[in-house]
Amino acid sequence: MIQILVIAILSLIAQLVLPWWSLAIVTFVVCFWRSSSALTAFVYSFLGIAIVWLGYSLWVYGQTDGVFIMRISQLVFKANNAVLPFVGTTILGGLAGGLAGLSGYFVRQVTGNQSMSHTA
Incomplete structure (x- = not known):
């Protein structure tokens, strides 16, 4: 559970100043x-x-009174449904x-750094 919070907080901070794909770097590390x-690596990162x-989607929805999310729904999904975005x-x-x-976990397995793992 701590790992989920660490990933969420670090990726939130990283995405405020870096591109969206910085989440991949955070979860990998x-x-x-x-x-x-492997299962915990995927599920906790997900x-x-x-x-x-x-x-963030809910925040954008609140800031734009739903207008932006509805336009995205119409553009991408061709529907008037705010849930889809x-x-x-x-x-x-x-x-x-x-x-x-999952890639981070597998790279650790391949490089033989099993001593770094901490069971939660």
Whole structure:
């Protein structure tokens, strides 16, 4: 659980000053350092990034009174449904983070740095 919070907080800070893909660097490093299995690396990274991106989507929704999200829904999904951009953003961000975290775990396994893992 701590790993999810570390990923969420560090990726939020990184994405404020760096491009969106900085989330991949954060999840890669955290899972290289901390993950105990491939499943936890993927799931914790997915959840950490999904929380951040869903929160940011909700913030944008609140700041624009839903206008921006509805326009995105009409443009991308050809529908007047505000839920679709939230779901799409959350899943895409989560997958990007999850795959980067999984990569970090596998790189640690290949390089033989198992002594760095900490079981949560």
